[in-house]
Amino acid sequence: MKPAHPMALSIDLDEWFHGRWATGGPRSRWADTASVFREVYGGDRPRGDIVPAARWLLALFAERRITATFFILGEVAEWYPELVREIAAAGHEIACHGMHHTDMTTLSREAFTADLRRAKELLEKLAGRPVRGYRAPNLVVAPWLADVIRELGFTYDSSICPARSFSGKYQDMMRCPQHPYRTGAKVQDTGNGPLWEIPIPTFPLLRLPAGTGIATRLFGAWWTRLALAWWARTGSVQFYFHPYEIWNDPLPAGTGWKTRLFMKSRGRTMQRRTAGILDAYRGRITSLSGLLEKLERAD
Numbered sequence: 001m002k003p004a005h006p007m008a009l010s011i012d013l014d015e016w017f018h019g020r021w022a023t024g025g026p027r028s029r030w031a032d033t034a035s036v037f038r039e040v041y042g043g044d045r046p047r048g049d050i051v052p053a054a055r056w057l058l059a060l061f062a063e064r065r066i067t068a069t070f071f072i073l074g075e076v077a078e079w080y081p082e083l084v085r086e087i088a089a090a091g092h093e094i095a096c097h098g099m100h101h102t103d104m105t106t107l108s109r110e111a112f113t114a115d116l117r118r119a120k121e122l123l124e125k126l127a128g129r130p131v132r133g134y135r136a137p138n139l140v141v142a143p144w145l146a147d148v149i150r151e152l153g154f155t156y157d158s159s160i161c162p163a164r165s166f167s168g169k170y171q172d173m174m175r176c177p178q179h180p181y182r183t184g185a186k187v188q189d190t191g192n193g194p195l196w197e198i199p200i201p202t203f204p205l206l207r208l209p210a211g212t213g214i215a216t217r218l219f220g221a222w223w224t225r226l227a228l229a230w231w232a233r234t235g236s237v238q239f240y241f242h243p244y245e246i247w248n249d250p251l252p253a254g255t256g257w258k259t260r261l262f263m264k265s266r267g268r269t270m271q272r273r274t275a276g277i278l279d280a281y282r283g284r285i286t287s288l289s290g291l292l293e294k295l296e297r298a299d
């Protein structure tokens with residue numbers, strides 16, 4: 001079955017230690033990224049595992065003439081400014097993933113706003129163009145998110161996954177549409193606001209995440225492909241994944257079995273599954289801002 005609608009493609013340019021099990025969530029192993037470097041790398045910087053993985057993706061996208069959106073953390077931009085410039089120079093969209101990979105619900109609105117402003121300015125300086133899109137770390141959103149990102153000049157958010165809520169994630173999201181929509185007072189609300197939401201689709205009926213590399217690794221490529229094909233009959237869909245998923249960096253010593261299970265099928269297996277998904281949407285893949293332009297024209 002050939003999908004009738006486009007697929008927006010995005011990459012969250014996170015390192016493995018930005019996963020909620022490692023940092024940024026209530027039950028994380030480390031308090032922040034600095035503690036990861038001290039313990040795992042024995043210094044004050046990461047080792048740079050993300051760089052070859054991101055370059056591999058840039059080569060794959062160039063070969064397939066794909067333009068994607070990269071959601072980038074301010075701290076990642078500070079560690080690897082050259083990588084951000086490379087991504088922008090290759091014609092991909094630079095979007096913002098916050099300053100650090102922290103659940104925003106653990107921050108005050110003021111602290112979140114100050115961090116986000118800093119990250120956006122940093123990315124705009126490196127990209128040489130305005131940053132329009134935002135995605136919340138861990139897809140955890142606060143009720144004031146829509147107000148803050150509108151104030152800072154973002155035109156779309158992509159933090160909604162209309163899944164059933166579990167372990168503090170996807171709260172109040174199951175009622176959200178699977179296709180892009182104009183938001184209301186909150187990013188979960190539909191409305192007439194200038195801010196758009198570009199959601200990450202879930203598996204039909206079961207309402208578990210599907211348009212994410214994490215689901216592709218844990219449940220298999222068929223899971224993501226079936227869900228995306230289902231929703232692509234009625235509107236555009238989105239798929240996103242992380243560089244660490246298509247790479248296979250060893251996890252630190254002492255990593256528990258639950259985390260190992262959560263991090264399964266990285267590397268070549270995931271490269272193959274991702275390539276299969278991209279092939280199924282050949283000629284219909286777009287960046288998120290590219291999709292938004294189409295939606296605004298049609299609106």
Ligand SMILES: [Zn+2]
Pocket residue numbers: 012014018097101136137138
């Ligand atoms: Zn992330």
